[in-house]
């Protein structure tokens with residue numbers, strides 16, 4: 001059992017973005033999908049990026065802070081990890097490659113549901129680059145940016161929907177946040193990297209844990225119907 005995550009309200013900016021990008025259609029299912037490590041590769045690219053300066057993961061436990069060492073083997077402090085991630089996105093946001101099967105899966109699901117990306121991306125200036133990358137890989141869906149746990153944003157996105165809502169993310173804290181903020185969401189814990197998938201904990205309340213988009217699509221189709 002984990003401690004409940006506080007329920008956070010969505011920001012005004014988020015709500016404005018939602019209304020601009022994804023007007024609610026109450027009777028249509030909604031698939032809210034994370035980006036990094038779900039539809040775009042993240043951990044493999046980050047590993048390559050860090051490796052150039054001798055940094056490396058210490059384990060395949062599913063965490064960044066407390067899990068990256070420098071060339072001398074010293075553990076990086078949380079603030080250094082945050083700076084590293086920021087620098088990674090500044091350089092890679094337009095170079096990230098797609099997770100195999102993601103574009104086909106979302107195209108298939110979009111036939112029966114609204115698809116929205118909900119992403120935590122450091123640096124607001126990176127949003128347009130992220131949209132270009134997703135579009136170039138055949139994934140041109142509305143993109144909402146968020147900061148921190150995603151429960152509030154999911155509750156706002158799902159407001160007024162009578163049809164099923166599915167949330168897909170690699171982050172345990174986001175899965176827990178949505179579980180505790182919007183009980184009606186079906187939760188898919190998706191981690192593309194097989195090593196980190198194997199190292200990730202099982203989270204209570206999750207409907208499916210997978211590294212594979214074909215498995216995810218079959219499951220989500222059962223949830224949303226059609």
Ligand SMILES: [Mg+2]
Pocket residue numbers: 034035036037038169170171
């Ligand atoms: Mg992610």
